[in-house]
Amino acid sequence: xxxxxxxxxxxxxxxxxxxxxxxxxxxxxxxxxxxxxxxxxxxxxxxxxxxxxxxxxxxxxxxxxxxxxxxxxxxxxxxxxxxxxxxxxxxxxxxxxxxxxxxxxxxxxxxxxxxxxxxxxxxxxxxxxxxxxxxxxxxxxxxxxxxxxxxxxxxxxxxxx
Numbered sequence: 001x002x003x004x005x006x007x008x009x010x011x012x013x014x015x016x017x018x019x020x021x022x023x024x025x026x027x028x029x030x031x032x033x034x035x036x037x038x039x040x041x042x043x044x045x046x047x048x049x050x051x052x053x054x055x056x057x058x059x060x061x062x063x064x065x066x067x068x069x070x071x072x073x074x075x076x077x078x079x080x081x082x083x084x085x086x087x088x089x090x091x092x093x094x095x096x097x098x099x100x101x102x103x104x105x106x107x108x109x110x111x112x113x114x115x116x117x118x119x120x121x122x123x124x125x126x127x128x129x130x131x132x133x134x135x136x137x138x139x140x141x142x143x144x145x146x147x148x149x150x151x152x153x154x155x156x157x158x159x160x161x
Contacts, residue, residue, distance in 0.1 A: 001110045001152050003047060003144075004057035004082070006102070007067070009115035010133050011056075013037045018135040024073050032070040039141040044076045046141075052148060055080040057112060059087070059101040082107065104128040111151045113144055 005011050012034040013020060019038035023029050047054050056067055056078050064081045071078065082090075084101070091106050092099050102119055104112040105128040112130050114120070123130035131147045133140045 001148070001155060002053045002055060002079075002108060003148055004055040004104055004107075004109045004112045006112070006114040006116070006119070007034075007056060007058040007060055007062070009135060010113055011037055011040050013135050019138070021074065024070075028073055032066070032073065034070060036070075036074065037135070037140070041074050041076055043141040043144060044071075044078075046145065047148065048077075050148075052152075053079045055082065055107075055109065057082045057087075057102055057104060057107070057109065059084050061085060100126065104130075110155060111148055 013036075015035050021036040021038055021041055023035065024032055044054055058067075058081075061084045064083060064086075067081050067083070068078070087102065091103050100119070100122040102112065102114070102122070103126060104123075105126060110129060112119070112123070112128060113133055114130055115133055115135070117132070120130045120132050122128075129147075129151055131144060133144070137143070
């Protein structure tokens with residue numbers, strides 16, 4: 001089962017409003033100015049230990065190298081990274097109708113974690129599961145784990161039929 005995470009407002013947060021993971025040491029804190037939400041490292045490791053496939057799916061244009069780099073310093077690995085450029089190339093392509101900025105169902109993502117109401121609404125419209133995470137929420141990681149296991153259970157039950 002694939003779970004994807006948005007970056008801005010979900011994994012990357014403003015430390016003024018949200019607790020963060022310990023910042024990287026110099027000079028890496030300047031090379032990677034984004035700050036990780038507290039609990040990110042343990043959550044991603046736990047999901048991978050529970051045999052979830054974990055992706056980043058962001059509408060930002062941050063380069064894949066940057067995203068991999070910051071998480072590498074935290075010893076966190078993602079199975080795939082989809083940024084806005086990849087989304088446009090694979091999903092939007094040359095379609096005349098503008099599709100949503102994220103379309104997890106296209107990639108067979110079972111659960112997407114995001115902070116945007118529009119993504120949640122698109123989940124209803126386009127038929128994909130979204131869990132909204134807002135900052136600050138000290139229980140966000142537990143909510144993600146609970147929802148991931150709930151969706152896994154639903155998918156397992158439907159595949160047995």
